[in-house]
Amino acid sequence: MPSTAFLLAGLAATGALASPLAHPRVGTAVGQSLSVEQVRNAQFAGRHGPFALAKAYIKYGAPVPGDLSAAVARLLQELGLDKRATGSVVATPAQYDAEYLSPVSIGTPAQTLMLDFDTGSSDLWVFSSETPKSSVQGQTVYNPSKSSTAKKLSGATWKISYGDGSSSSGSVYTDKVTIGGLSVSNVAVESAQKVSREFTAEADLDGLLGLAFSSINTVQPTQQKTFFDMAKPSLDSAVFTADLKYGKAGKYNFGYIDDSAYNGSLTYTAVDSSNGWWMFTSPGYAVGSGTLDSTSITGIADTGTTLLLVPSSVVTTYYKQIRNARYDSSQAGYVFPCSTSLPSFTYAVGNSQIVIPGKYINFAPVDSAGSSCFGGIQSDEGIGFSIFGDVALKAAFVVFDGSQSPRLGFASK
Numbered sequence: 133m134p135s136t137a138f139l140l141a142g143l144a145a146t147g148a149l150a151s152p153l154a155h156p157r158v159g160t161a162v163g164q165s166l167s168v169e170q171v172r173n174a175q176f177a178g179r180h181g182p183f184a185l186a187k188a189y190i191k192y193g194a195p196v197p198g199d200l201s202a203a204v205a206r207l208l209q210e211l212g213l214d215k216r217a218t219g220s221v222v223a224t225p226a227q228y229d230a231e232y233l234s235p236v237s238i239g240t241p242a243q244t245l246m247l248d249f250d251t252g253s254s255d256l257w258v259f260s261s262e263t264p265k266s267s268v269q270g271q272t273v274y275n276p277s278k279s280s281t282a283k284k285l286s287g288a289t290w291k292i293s294y295g296d297g298s299s300s301s302g303s304v305y306t307d308k309v310t311i312g313g314l315s316v317s318n319v320a321v322e323s324a325q326k327v328s329r330e331f332t333a334e335a336d337l338d339g340l341l342g343l344a345f346s347s348i349n350t351v352q353p354t355q356q357k358t359f360f361d362m363a364k365p366s367l368d369s370a371v372f373t374a375d376l377k378y379g380k381a382g383k384y385n386f387g388y389i390d391d392s393a394y395n396g397s398l399t400y401t402a403v404d405s406s407n408g409w410w411m412f413t414s415p416g417y418a419v420g421s422g423t424l425d426s427t428s429i430t431g432i433a434d435t436g437t438t439l440l441l442v443p444s445s446v447v448t449t450y451y452k453q454i455r456n457a458r459y460d461s462s463q464a465g466y467v468f469p470c471s472t473s474l475p476s477f478t479y480a481v482g483n484s485q486i487v488i489p490g491k492y493i494n495f496a497p498v499d500s501a502g503s504s505c506f507g508g509i510q511s512d513e514g515i516g517f518s519i520f521g522d523v524a525l526k527a528a529f530v531v532f533d534g535s536q537s538p539r540l541g542f543a544s545k
């Protein structure tokens with residue numbers, strides 16, 4: 133909920149706190165006299181003593197006394213002026229929950245693309261009219277020349293590569309972006325002039341929408357803000373939530389926490405955003421009904437990564453519990469017979485725990501025969517930190533709190 137002072141300053145800025153008669157037009161000087169016509173201030177929020185009184189305090193930079201602040205807050209609420217923006221959009225899983233796609237409207241008139249919301253990166257990039265035709269195979273493209281609100285960001289370029297080896301690059305526009313009813317103007321929309329073959333192969337994915345911190349946005353020479361950072365000033369609360377699901381559509385919400393979407397309570401844990409990611413430390417894990425092992429796991433909450441990637445010692449401990457599970461070097465990962473009944477995997481968050489049901493850890497068959505299946509838990513070897521990807525996140529309701537001190541909230545559901 134924005135502070136009263138913040139709302140008051142906003143109202144003052146709009147002139148809503150000004151007097152009903154404002155914006156005097158400059159009169160005409162006739163001889164020594166001057167006549168000044170006054171016009172009604174259409175934005176005036178009405179005669180309200182507390183506003184008038186508070187305006188004086190704001191005008192002279194004096195702190196608004198407690199009871200006046202409370203009176204103003206009540207008035208703002210009564211007048212519905214404390215309502216801020218929120219948004220809510222469906223997240224539909226692609227094949228085997230490999231990624232989740234959400235509709236995003238860009239430009240005027242709206243061009244709606246299906247984007248992969250990625251809390252592990254900070255670029256909003258799209259297939260576009262500038263993407264080589266040979267690289268576009270089924271994707272919907274954004275055409276800035278067809279948007280009256282698109283503006284070329286002159287001289288700006290971007291280039292990004294992802295953990296799975298895929299990459300893309302191009303030019304930059306700013307345009308209006310709307311997600312689930314939440315519209316934000318002048319958002320950086322990065323137009324792909326090159327995409328790697330992995331993206332070309334994914335006909336349903338029209339681009340990515342980065343939700344990590346703007347400090348790792350790749351636009352040069354002037355780094356750009358993420359959609360979330362651009363939306364923050366209008367949001368009821370500086371948060372977004374990820375409610376991904378196993379084999380069915382989940383939801384991303386912006387600006388509010390839907391307390392009916394989870395069980396019990398949220399447990400918050402500290403975030404180290406110094407590298408631009410939502411990085412946190414899980415104080416322990418358990419396999420199946422086993423006791424919690426207090427080996428801590430430090431990693432990022434990454435909706436753009438499919439699997440749960442953890443230290444090799446944890447991976448070995450997990451698959452040791454499964455007869456016929458083995459490391460298959462040809463797949464570069466642990467596999468097991470697809471008919472296997474898998475143990476759950478629990479990761480601690482503060483003093484609480486998130487349980488990933490065993491079935492979430494059967495990612496997909498490795499071959500058309502479907503006899504051998506690839507594990508949803510694999511090693512983070514070589515990355516430098518763990519990655520709590522979709523396999524881990526879809527077992528929870530996750531709050532990405534982007535306030536002054538960013539934090540993550542987890543709840544079971």
Ligand SMILES: CNCc1ccc(Oc2cccnc2)o1
Pocket residue numbers: 231248250252253294295296298330331334337340436437438
């Ligand atoms: C699956 N390859 C193409 C692709 C789809 C989504 C992404 O983006 C990623 C990949 C890995 C980590 N984070 C984001 O790449």
